Amino acid sequence: MGKGRAPCCDKEKVKRGPWNPSEDLRLITFIQKHGHQNWRALPKQAGLLRCGKSCRLRWINYLRPDVKRGNFAKDEEDTIIRLHATLGNKWSKIASYLPGRTDNEIKNVWNTHLKKRLSSMNGNVDQKYESMATLSSSSCVTSMSSFNDKKPNEAFEMAVVSDKANHGSPSEEPEALSSSSISSNVSNSNQVNVSNPEIQQGPLFNFTGCYYNTSEEVNKPETTFDIPLESDLEFWNMLDSLVPFQPEGIQSHNETQCPDFGEAENEWLLYLEQELGLDPKDGGFEAEPLLVPEMNGMGTMCHYHNTVQPYEPNSKQ
DNA sequence: AACACCCCCAACCGCTGGTTG
DNA sequence: TCAACCAGCGGTTGGGGGTGT
Structure with missing residues (x-):
């Protein structure tokens, strides 16, 4: 240079x-x-x-x-928390699991809401894996060890499974987060796919x-x-x-x-x-x-x- | 009503990695 | 192989609105 x-x-x-x-x-x-x-x-x-x-x-x-605007649903926030525990500050990666959400938006939500929430829950954001244990079931946390190695859609399937375990009925899962829609659109959110009816x-x-x-x-x-x-x-x-x-x-x-x-x-x-x-x-x-x-x-x-x-x-x- | 402070988030900045010639 | 170019990413900033005093 x-x-x-x-x-x-x-x-x-x-x-x-x-x-x-x-x-x-x-x-x-x-x-x-x-x-x-x-x-x-x-x-x-x-x-x-x-x-x-x-x-x-x-x-x-x-x-x-x-692009989807408006407040994040609880499931979306949980997904962010879960993915952040695995991926860290890879906002674009996290955004790829949340159709319609941008990396910038997710970053803002994390910095303004979720980080504080986790911090208040645990007193220390660095203990994020411990935080995950409180937010999610133990099956979710254990699954994280293999989460990193998965392709995005595979990883998300895992997340969805654990999400269902955490929140009970699958009906609580918002449409935008359904595994079917995700698996059909795991590309980076920056990639426009307006022809995709799921999006x-x-x-x-x-x-x-x-x-x-x-x-x-x-x-x-x-x-x-x-x-x-x-x-x-x-x-x-x-x-x-x-x-x-x-x-x-x-x-x-x-x-x-x-x-x-x-x-x-x-x-x-x-x-x-x-x-x-x-x-x-x-x-x-x-x-x-x-x-x-x-x-x-x-x-x-x-x-x-x-x-x-x-x-x-x-x-x- | 006025001021101070805080929070949110759109936008900017600078760096990185991929591509090309 | 390497330099230049470019898109994309993540960190940071600052203006505006909301809230407290």
Whole structure:
């Protein structure tokens, strides 16, 4: 590494911080059309002033159609605890056993909830195997010794078996954790598999993002996507005055990298536009071509968790 | 009401390992 | 074989919201 590593992107020319809806839509639409063969080139091709890494993270952790959001079910938490005892901080590995959950999300849950819970139960997180003994049956703990050597699906089958032993009736096992669904999808969660009906939940694929609740959300009140259209005339005027965007260097549709959005594509895009308040009927956004202009700096973003905040171009970050 | 503190989590940073020429 | 490039991973950060005083 004598010369050192070239920075992944020019930080001076790259937008950072939270993503705004128009950036999300632009990224989603680009990936939907062209896939994500080259993350580094993607931002330029998609017309985003973002680092490729940032685009990748945003897609994987938030925008993927199959990402599941909301609180973790107890069974999911138990699975994380169990897998963490075996795999350690291999978040992506753990995520591969929890369809729809991202490594980042699992890492956050572990650091904010589960670690503390284990710590309070045992007084010492390092005694994780002892912790496992309290959480799980002895058969589970003993099975861990051979857990490491298993292939993911085999290991998960073991986990499921012990899980059933721990929680009694198999009916307590959530659908997303059923062994059948797992064994059909043991690839890393980063790999998009929207064509898989086991992952693709619902008539449209389940674009949960931050825009609406999923039916699997636990203990969360129903929330709405609340874009204050009236109060953000500047933003919507900006959208109205969009210049057609022509992606650079797009030769052909990449079948292998482009998620198969199938017949739901148009319906989904329509849904997205409506959710984002970009209804073409109102002179707003049309899915193709991508028309969203570049943002005017950090001040343009809005943070939207359950409820979208007012879009304030001049508000401070 | 105002302030301080805490918690959560989206996003960033830097490293690693795989691939390619 | 090796250097350069790239995607992916895991650790960390910091802003915003919630809660306590």
